Amino acid sequence: MKSEAETGHGGRIDLANLERTELEELLRARGVEPFRAAQLLRWIYKRGITDFDRMTDLSKALRASFREIFAISTPRCVARDRSTDGTEKFLLELSDGRRVESVYIPDTPGWTFCVSTQVGCAMKCGFCLTGKMGLVRNLTAAEIAAQVRVLAAELGLLDARFTVVLMGMGEPLHNYDQTMKALRILGDPAGLALSPRRVTLSTVCVVPGLDRLAQEPYMPNLAVSLHATTEAQRDLLVPLNRKYTIADIVDACRRFPLKRRSRITFEYVLLAGVNDSPEDAGRLVRLLAGLRAKVNLIPLNEAAGIPYHRPTDEAVNRFAQILADHRLTVSVRKSRGRDIRAACGQLIVEGPARSAGQRLAIAMGDGGPG
Numbered sequence: 294m295k296s297e298a299e300t301g302h303g304g305r306i307d308l309a310n311l312e313r314t315e316l317e318e319l320l321r322a323r324g325v326e327p328f329r330a331a332q333l334l335r336w337i338y339k340r341g342i343t344d345f346d347r348m349t350d351l352s353k354a355l356r357a358s359f360r361e362i363f364a365i366s367t368p369r370c371v372a373r374d375r376s377t378d379g380t381e382k383f384l385l386e387l388s389d390g391r392r393v394e395s396v397y398i399p400d401t402p403g404w405t406f407c408v409s410t411q412v413g414c415a416m417k418c419g420f421c422l423t424g425k426m427g428l429v430r431n432l433t434a435a436e437i438a439a440q441v442r443v444l445a446a447e448l449g450l451l452d453a454r455f456t457v458v459l460m461g462m463g464e465p466l467h468n469y470d471q472t473m474k475a476l477r478i479l480g481d482p483a484g485l486a487l488s489p490r491r492v493t494l495s496t497v498c499v500v501p502g503l504d505r506l507a508q509e510p511y512m513p514n515l516a517v518s519l520h521a522t523t524e525a526q527r528d529l530l531v532p533l534n535r536k537y538t539i540a541d542i543v544d545a546c547r548r549f550p551l552k553r554r555s556r557i558t559f560e561y562v563l564l565a566g567v568n569d570s571p572e573d574a575g576r577l578v579r580l581l582a583g584l585r586a587k588v589n590l591i592p593l594n595e596a597a598g599i600p601y602h603r604p605t606d607e608a609v610n611r612f613a614q615i616l617a618d619h620r621l622t623v624s625v626r627k628s629r630g631r632d633i634r635a636a637c638g639q640l641i642v643e644g645p646a647r648s649a650g651q652r653l654a655i656a657m658g659d660g661g662p663g
């Protein structure tokens with residue numbers, strides 16, 4: 294049985310949860326020309342219009358009939374915070390009252406939207422606040438795609454060439470089908486036409502999910518959250534490692550089909566005194582030998598309840614230098630939006646409006662993006 298989020302409101306079908314082929318099929322079954330699907334997607338994704346009455350290239354009769362058949366679920370923006378560095382954090386309320394945060398980062402190098410794939414996360418990474426709350430629920434494809442649609446509309450960027458990173462709350466490969474469906478919806482040429490080259494999926498590496506991803510026609514850039522160089526260390530930091538080890542992950546990366554000129558990004562959250570030693574850097578070099586790889590170092594953004602500390606700038610530079618000396622491309626992630634708690638691992642929102650009194654701390658934990 295489908296949930297309310299999947300079927301829309303009052304028994305109507307949620308058009309936001311449909312990719313074009315499904316929509317065409319539904320229209321055809323109702324005697325409506327399938328090309329109307331592209332018209333609808335254009336209104337919703339290119340123009341940000343979700344009111345059928347404003348879709349002026351549809352006849353009045355068609356608009357009335359669509360109003361009866363379809364809902365277009367759209368998360369409500371309930372708060373918006375702007376950092377002094379231009380980063381903006383959006384608090385979005387979903388149809389069941391749950392809330393997620395999505396972040397707009399203005400110059401990385403273009404415009405980037407960081408979106409979530411789950412409310413909470415089951416992966417329980419030791420340095421991540423989201424992991425502490427466990428998994429509340431998966432987001433639907435509509436809810437994942439709508440974060441991009443809502444942010445782009447709010448910011449007047451529906452026509453811009455922005456990028457999307459799946460680095461918010463949740464592990465995308467743990468909500469595989471809805472995540473990939475959302476990407477297909479966002480990639481539709483009649484809508485936002487988001488090319489997979491402008492999408493990065495970040496994962497702690499559910500290996501069977503990675504192997505499935507390798508078969509996808511719509512294949513985003515891949516960022517693997519490694520965070521450790523020994524199995525014992527990663528068992529501690531990323532409990533999923535007990536199931537899919539570093540060795541499994543490196544093997545899966547070696548067989549992952551990369552497009553010409555593309556590389557896998559390995560993300561590595563640096564924790565003082567835990568995984569930031571020169572020995573760690575040396576092991577990381579050896580682990581990635583022969584892979585088309587680049588490394589993104591993420592000095593931890595400290596947060597209450599997280600038992601780790603940010604390394605000194607000297608330790609970060611020393612680590613980066615060792616990787617660079619071995620011809621690895623390395624970047625150190627700038628911390629954005631710290632003053633509005635929008636930096637990696639710092640996003641906190643209050644819980645669902647419905648559960649009065651229950652304050653649920655939700656943190657977007659891209660301190661090790663899932």
Ligand code: SF4
Pocket residue numbers: 414415416417418421422423424425461462463464497657658659660661662663
């Ligand atoms: S780092 Fe990512 S995968 Fe790990 S708990 Fe946080 S959100 Fe989940």
